Amino acid sequence: MNPAPIKHKFITPGVIILIVIALNGLVFLGLRFIYGLGAVTNLDNYTPWGLWIGVDVAAGVALAAGGFTSAALGHVIHREHYKAIVRPALLTAMLGYTFVAFAVFVDIGRFYYIWHPLIMWNGNSALFEVGICVMIYVSVLYIEFLPIVTERFIGKVKFPNLFKFINKPVDRLLRFLDKSLSKTMFIFIIAGVVLSTLHQSSLGTLMVIAGHKMHPLWQTPILPLLFLLSAVAVGFPMIIFESLLASFSFKMKPEIKILSGLGKMAAPLIGVYLAAKIGDLFIRESFKYIVIFDVPSWMFITEIAIMTRAFFMFLSKKTVNSPSRLFIASSLVIAGVLLNRINNFIIAYNPFNNPAMYYPSIGEISVTFGCIALLVIAYRAIVMIFPVISHEQT
Amino acid sequence: MKNLNRRNFLKTAAAAGLAISALDSKTVKGADKTLSEDRIGMLIDTANCVGCRHCEWACRVAHNLPTNDLDTYSNTEVFKEYRRPDSHSLTVINEFENEKNPLLPIHVKTQCMHCERPACVSACIVGAFTKHPDGTVTWDTDKCIGCRYCMVACQFQIPTFDYDKAIDPQIRKCDLCFDRRKSGKVPACVDICPNEAIIYGKRSDLLKIAKDRIKRKPDVYIKHIYGEYEVGGTSVLYIAGKNFTELKMPPLGTNPAPGISESIQHGVFAYFVPPVTLYALLGLIMWITKRGKVDELKENNDIQEDEKGENS
Numbered sequence: 205m206n207p208a209p210i211k212h213k214f215i216t217p218g219v220i221i222l223i224v225i226a227l228n229g230l231v232f233l234g235l236r237f238i239y240g241l242g243a244v245t246n247l248d249n250y251t252p253w254g255l256w257i258g259v260d261v262a263a264g265v266a267l268a269a270g271g272f273t274s275a276a277l278g279h280v281i282h283r284e285h286y287k288a289i290v291r292p293a294l295l296t297a298m299l300g301y302t303f304v305a306f307a308v309f310v311d312i313g314r315f316y317y318i319w320h321p322l323i324m325w326n327g328n329s330a331l332f333e334v335g336i337c338v339m340i341y342v343s344v345l346y347i348e349f350l351p352i353v354t355e356r357f358i359g360k361v362k363f364p365n366l367f368k369f370i371n372k373p374v375d376r377l378l379r380f381l382d383k384s385l386s387k388t389m390f391i392f393i394i395a396g397v398v399l400s401t402l403h404q405s406s407l408g409t410l411m412v413i414a415g416h417k418m419h420p421l422w423q424t425p426i427l428p429l430l431f432l433l434s435a436v437a438v439g440f441p442m443i444i445f446e447s448l449l450a451s452f453s454f455k456m457k458p459e460i461k462i463l464s465g466l467g468k469m470a471a472p473l474i475g476v477y478l479a480a481k482i483g484d485l486f487i488r489e490s491f492k493y494i495v496i497f498d499v500p501s502w503m504f505i506t507e508i509a510i511m512t513r514a515f516f517m518f519l520s521k522k523t524v525n526s527p528s529r530l531f532i533a534s535s536l537v538i539a540g541v542l543l544n545r546i547n548n549f550i551i552a553y554n555p556f557n558n559p560a561m562y563y564p565s566i567g568e569i570s571v572t573f574g575c576i577a578l579l580v581i582a583y584r585a586i587v588m589i590f591p592v593i594s595h596e597q598t
Numbered sequence: 599m600k601n602l603n604r605r606n607f608l609k610t611a612a613a614a615g616l617a618i619s620a621l622d623s624k625t626v627k628g629a630d631k632t633l634s635e636d637r638i639g640m641l642i643d644t645a646n647c648v649g650c651r652h653c654e655w656a657c658r659v660a661h662n663l664p665t666n667d668l669d670t671y672s673n674t675e676v677f678k679e680y681r682r683p684d685s686h687s688l689t690v691i692n693e694f695e696n697e698k699n700p701l702l703p704i705h706v707k708t709q710c711m712h713c714e715r716p717a718c719v720s721a722c723i724v725g726a727f728t729k730h731p732d733g734t735v736t737w738d739t740d741k742c743i744g745c746r747y748c749m750v751a752c753q754f755q756i757p758t759f760d761y762d763k764a765i766d767p768q769i770r771k772c773d774l775c776f777d778r779r780k781s782g783k784v785p786a787c788v789d790i791c792p793n794e795a796i797i798y799g800k801r802s803d804l805l806k807i808a809k810d811r812i813k814r815k816p817d818v819y820i821k822h823i824y825g826e827y828e829v830g831g832t833s834v835l836y837i838a839g840k841n842f843t844e845l846k847m848p849p850l851g852t853n854p855a856p857g858i859s860e861s862i863q864h865g866v867f868a869y870f871v872p873p874v875t876l877y878a879l880l881g882l883i884m885w886i887t888k889r890g891k892v893d894e895l896k897e898n899n900d901i902q903e904d905e906k907g908e909n910s
Binding site for chain 2: 237240241249250253279281282308311312313315318320321330332390394395401406412413415428557
């Protein structure tokens with residue numbers, strides 16, 4: 205069973221809905237670039253970061269963590285058994301990080317200066333570290349994806365008549381890439397894992413500098429550790445979630461053997477994260493803020509409850525062997541980490557004197573959903589063109 | 599309660615690692631060295647401020663921001679609502695009740711505090727903020743990418759952003775009239791103030807003046823110079839007759855805002871040792887597990903070949 209392009213009808217009712225959502229997002233995106241951030245977002249001088257940074261960037265990076273956890277599992281510790289999930293996870297990470305980079309481009313006020321961090325360095329800035337790591341990591345992900353392109357097109361380069369003359373040079377280029385990459389790929393794979401651990405944690409360092417403006421339930425010097433642990437914990441559940449979704453969408457049999465193997469690893473990883481988070485709560489004695497029962501306290505309780513429920517679900521054998529239960533448990537972990545990022549970047553951040561709580565505008569929500577819809581469409585297109593998903597040939 | 603949080607927060611920070619804190623002390627020293635002994639600042643004596651808002655007008659004129667005539671600034675209607683600096687006004691005055699003398703409300707000017715160890719300078723992704731040896735914190739339009747992390751980082755919520763512009767939006771905040779001072783003038787707000795509510799001078803002198811005023815009029819002032827120690831000290835200092843929290847100024851500890859984040863940052867990246875070590879470690883694991891796999895494969899092949907040999 206080797207990865208192969210999936211043969212399926214591209215346009216389905218679901219895809220049409222996704223296209224509509226994407227177009228709606230593009231309209232608001234256009235407005236943002238013509239009239240400025242204020243016209244589309246609810247951001248102001250009290251709340252400089254909103255939905256786009258909290259969800260598109262922070263949660264996006266976390267949910268793309270399947271890329272590096274699976275690379276570590278499949279390539280670094282050579283669990284050959286899991287090789288089948290490395291490619292879909294790589295594709296998710298590649299598209300996910302592209303989406304993150306695009307979200308940053310949309311959110312920063314001077315988008316045309318997005319290249320500045322490449323030459324203007326500030327080693328003290330956690331954001332600089334995140335920015336540089338993400339830039340390099342996106343490049344590494346594209347390099348890691350190249351062998352899939354060469355595999356698909358070597359000896360099959362067929363441009364239409366007018367461009368016929370480039371067929372040979374392109375084929376030669378692909379062969380050259382294939383040869384040189386097969387020998388050096390390990391450099392990029394390890395680099396990908398190192399870069400991921402660095403920026404996943406630095407994303408947590410970001411909010412530390414906000415000091416008293418962060419709610420004490422979330423403000424802790426171990427934020428970088430919590431961000432890294434939660435990213436590692438959500439990696440495998442995200443792969444399970446996607447794999448099951450793809451199986452459902454393309455009407456294939458779920459790879460239950462591989463998925464239950466991943467499911468078994470999820471429980472300890474979630475457990476470590478929860479232990480660190482709850483331990484920190486007690487060391488800082490910030491648990492007293494939980495019993496205030498205001499908005500932050502309820503958000504915190506929800507976050508912990510979702511993750512704990514997922515932890516216990518993954519512990520049971522019944523979950524691990526059933527696709528539907530695996531799907532629910534994985535969805536819970538994803539929801540828990542998504543909520544954690546929203547809490548850290550939006551709910552917890554509340555400057556002194558802030559007159560009103562921030563909530564995202566219709567424009568912000570439209571752009572976020574539009575980008576996610578585009579991401580799903582791109583994923584669908586790529587798995588139908590390139591050999592990404594391993595499935596029984598029909 | 600806020601202070602208590604902070605203490606707990608710092609307690610954990612201390613527990614986070616001795617190596618990290620050792621690095622931190624190094625960066626603190628480095629930052630202090632660049633500051634001049636004669637660095638300047640402003641002392642805002644809220645007891646002398648009558649809320650004429652002339653400083654608001656002068657500030658706009660000095661920074662080429664759109665403004666109405668000076669006459670319109672005598673309108674006290676604006677005091678009904680609490681105001682903050684925005685992209686059109688780098689300084690604003692707010693009015694607060696004075697329990698000691700209801701006829702003389704307290705007026706508080708708000709602008710950038712020009713921290714001794716500014717969070718914005720530490721946070722900025724491209725280093726667009728500069729802490730000058732004279733104490734001023736300025737922003738560079740040629741570098742800024744508009745990410746607004748400075749606004750997230752600032753403990754006083756001071757930098758503002760042009761949300762209405764798609765092209766060339768600016769981060770705006772008080773620059774203590776950096777350009778104006780080059781020609782020997784004092785900041786515009788200091789220049790126009792009719793009541794000497796804003797005193798401009800060396801920070802060390804200002805501290806002496808502030809202490810002297812508090813000592814001479816203990817019935818007017820509380821014993822607290824806001825900015826002397828807050829977040830490691832600021833160039834702008836305040837004295838007032840009322841607790842500063844009631845004047846809507848954030849209650850802050852004495853530790854600089856960038857301290858913890860920078861020590862984490864430098865701990866993770868100490869001369870690139872941790873990332874490189876991780877890289878080497880992963881490479882080693884990869885090599886070992888791969889060799890294991892190859893040996894296994896070889897053994898399997900050998901067995902198969904042996905079996906073949908036996909069979910033939």
